[in-house]
Amino acid sequence: MNKLIFIILIFLLLAIKITHQRDRDFKPLLVSLFIISVPLVISFELYKVKSESPSGTLSTVFFLNTPLILYFTSLLFFKRRSISFNYQDNKLELAIILLAIISLINPENQLRGATLVFVYFIFSYFVLFKLIIDNLSANQIFKGIYDGIALLSILQFFLAIMFPLLNIKEVTDIFHNEGGIWSTRDGTRPGAVGIFSHPGNLALYTMMTSTFLLxxxxxxxxxxxxxxxxxxxxxxxxxxxxxTSYLTYIVAMFTVYFIGSNRRFNLFSLKNLLRFVLPLVLVLVWVVYYSPLSDIFLKSDSNEMFDARLIHWTLGFKLFTLHPLIGVGINSHLEYIAKNMLLFDNGSIPSFFWQNPIHNIHLIILVEQGLLGFLVWIIYVVLNIVNAQRAVNAGKNMLFPLWTIGVVISFFLYGLTGWAPLSPSILPLFLFVIYFSSKLKNKIL
Structure with a gap:
């Protein structure tokens, strides 16, 4: 209920703002609502797949979710409503379909229903994105993104001051019940959660939106x-x-600024690599070893956290060695572990490690999709950065290519130690950026 009240208040606030503008253009409001709704994960359960585990990062539930709510509502106002598909403009969607088909026919997939949840989740967003690109101009999309990010930035900062700075813990579970638990990381150390359920999710979302602002x-x-x-x-x-977020933030922001400030930048030039890599490494070394933040890295619970992740990674690598080619099925690695527990657990591994997704998105992809899916993922990441950098050099529309570089770096690096990038409160923003970057790279704002 708190989520619905909040989103209604945001809608009214943005609507009032638009009525005071000269053009009174309400179309950007759709994009703003999407940007703000992603962290809230507003959804209504339609059907739950029976399982022995949470299955994967996207759960086992088919939801009437935010993109579909926004899509069906928007149909009342937009003229262009067709959904078309062609190979040239939808390579990402086609790759996802092919990987999903492989997962569905994979005999090692212990919960095909969870893979269908993944497909449903992904394409519910692509349907909304298609509606937006057909009915809004590049400038309208930009306005919607900026208004949404600006409003969220103010709200998240205010909530972060409330907790942990002022220790008003009541604000941590306004939108997510788990927020009160994860805001203290089970009592190990406090951290702001904003309108998310975990400090790591807030940090990653903040990184991704900050690269847009930069x-x-x-x-x-x-x-x-x-x-x-x-x-x-x-x-x-x-x-x-x-x-992890501190270091990733430095790398992502430094990279975006360096590329954005150096037109005709050759990514693979030795001179530019030295100009870029050397200062970045020096900054990272200073932050970890010599800055006032060094205690956070060297004298806190970092060793315990590393040991915990090592257990998870070891479990993941063992699972990969069992099924290296096509994995155990998208969004279903926890179900495989639950149904084959004797392969992994002799009674000494705490339940946390087989009831929560592996804390490394690249390892999750490797485990669930095997070498085939992992290769597609790595190629896709590299091509996104290279193509975005070329688009920046072309100089037609630097904004979305630069944002793509920042988001992909944030997503990739943070994903080395957590699964938040593949969670329902983060993954939609990643999909949004890479979708619209490919569609708007030649548009001039």
Whole structure:
């Protein structure tokens, strides 16, 4: 109920803002609502697949979710409603379909219903994205993104001050019941959760939206406002006390700024690599070993967290060695473990490690889709960065290619130690960025 009340208030606030604008264009409101709704994960259960585990990162439940709610609502107002498909413009969707078919016919897939949940989840978002791209201009999409990110930045910063800075813990479970638990990481150390359920999710979302703001700055779009929101986002991220996020944030922001400030930049030039890599490494070394933050990295519970992840990674690698080619099925690795427990557990592994997804998204992809899916993933990441960098050099529309670089780096690096990038509160934003970046890379704002 809190989520619905909140989204209605946001809708009214943005609608009032638009009525005071000269053009009174309400179309960007759809994009703003999407950006703000992603962390809330507003959904209504339709059908739950019977399982012995949470199965994967996207659960085992078919939901009437936010993108479908927004899609069917928007049909009342938009003229263009057709859903077309062709290979040239939908290579990502086709790759997902092919990998899903392989997973569904995979004899080692212990819960094909969970794989169908993945397909349903992904394409519910693509349907909405198609509606947006057919009915909104590049400038309208930009306005919607900026308004949504700006509003969320202010709200998240305010909530981060409330907790952990002022220790008003009541704000941590307003939107997610688990927020109160994960805001203290089971009592080990506190961290801001904002409107998310975990500090890591808030940190990653903040990184991804900050790279958008920095991309705006590099493109000369709302430069002063963007700097302001970057500063408050930095404060929010700091209050999550997420070590991985600190380092990932530095790498992502540094990369976006360096590429955005160096037109005709050759990614593989030795000179540019030295200009880029050496300062970045020096900054990272200073942050870890010599800055006021060094205690967080060296004297806190970092060893215990590394040991815990090592158990998870070892379990994942063992699972990969059993089925290396095509894995055990998308969104179903926990079900395989639950039904083959004797292969992994002699009674000494705590239940946490087989009831929660493996804390490494690349290892999850390797386990669930095998070498085939993992190769597709790595190629896709590399091509996204290379193509985005080329688009920046072309100079037609730097904003979305730059944002793609920042988001892919954030997603990839943070995913080395957690599964938050593949969660329902983060994955939709990643899909949004890579979808619209490919569609709008030649559009001029």
């Amino acid at each position: 991309s705006c700055y590099c493109c000369g779009l709302k430069k002063r406002m963007s700097v302001f929101f970057i500063l408050i986002n930095t404060g929010t991220l700091f209050l999550t006390y997420s070590r």
